[in-house]
Amino acid sequence: MTTLRAGLIGLGMMGRHHARVLGSLEGVELVAVADPGGDVHGVAGGRPVLGTIEELLDQRLDYCMVAAPTGLHEEIGLQLAEAGVHCMVEKPLAHDTASAERLAAAYTEKGLVGAVGHIERYNPALQQARARIEAGDLGDIYQVATRRQGPFPGRIADVGVVKDLGTHDIDLTAWVTQQEYVSMSARTTTRSGRPHEDMVSAVGLLSKGTITSHLVNWLSPLKERTTVITGEKGAFVADTLHADLTFFANGNVETTWDDVSRFRGVSEGDVVRYAFPKPEPLRVEHEAFRDAVLGKESDIVTMEQGLATVRVAEAMIESARTGQVITL
Structure with missing residues (x-):
């Protein structure tokens, strides 16, 4: 070499x-x-x-x-x-x-x-999720919900939580679903006394109709890095802190106990936590x-993909500023 x-x-x-x-x-x-x-x-x-x-x-x-x-x-x-x-x-x-x-x-x-x-694209859990989605394991993708929360990092001073942490979720969502964002709506707040936002709640729409939600903040003592991908065959839960991927399958076993079944919604199926190699993402x-x-x-x-992520991040900030849904 x-x-x-x-x-x-x-x-x-x-x-x-x-x-x-x-x-x-x-x-x-x-x-x-x-x-x-x-x-x-x-x-x-x-x-x-x-x-x-x-x-x-x-x-x-x-x-x-x-x-x-x-x-x-x-x-x-x-x-x-x-x-x-x-x-x-x-x-x-x-x-x-x-x-x-x-x-x-x-x-x-x-x-x-x-x-x-x-x-995050190189996190083993998300690498597995993308490959399995591409293979059809979830069928059509209905929703991607991400939660990225934790304590305030004092070293970050030039951008807010949207561009620092939120860009992880924007990029991984577009990549794992192989779709582009077409619209974005968000609300932000600033509680730390700095000039930039430190909390955002956002809802997006992707090019094939998948809806997304993103909760990101620097204000929580709980460190959480979770992505839930819901499709027609079940849901993947990716815990990227531990690089774990769990599949919750839709089941076809009838629940005959009425008091339980009325709250279940989609019938319960098997739950599998996959085993796979976990090399260091970096x-x-x-x-x-x-x-x-x-x-x-x-x-x-690529830088073109990085550019698309920055555009979506700015749409989040613009939506929060204007109270409008931003079309990309």
Whole structure:
């Protein structure tokens, strides 16, 4: 396998994990890292710790991982594109639609591989769910409901919960169902005293008629990462914290106890929690991007897909601001 020369920009909470994976990825040499704040987590592993993009580009990179704050994604990404360096940017692609459009266009025009780090796509539970949906295990998909709740992360300052956490659910919902969003309605609130929203409740419609609901917040002591996909044959429940996927089948056994049956709705069937390998999602994500840079067939989150996610996130925010349903 060809050895690719990789760089990393940003050594914060996510950057430290990218450094760990890139530093041990087959076929890749992490040659240097960059962060104006230095290596606060001690993850450089003896590699040069640089202060600027220009210094990093002097290392003759094949590709670069960008784990800088969202507001810097456009500036950094465009510099890398101009230098002819393939790039994966942490989600979201950019802080607004216009910036995301410019980034996606730059990588297309240069013929470079550009990707977005929507890591939930690589969660084993959701990988299994998509494959089983594609195989027809649920039949028609009626609804996708996601809950992503937890305590406030003090490190996030430049975007609200919609663009930071909500973009996970937007991307995974479109990907697992293989549908696009066509409309969005949402309500947000701000309770933490910051300028950005910290809680959202949203309802969407997908291109094949599937309805979605998303509850996302930074205000709960309960950490929850759950996706429920309901179809004509039953429901999948994906717990992405533990990478578990459980199937609740619609049954055909009649419930003859009247006091119970009147509350059951769809008849109960078998419940199965699937067993499957559970590789680390971040490593799978990096393996996919490496392969894409090498010209191999690979399932990456393209910048065009990342752009679509930013558009939906902005529709959530616009709907909350205006009280209107936003058509995409």
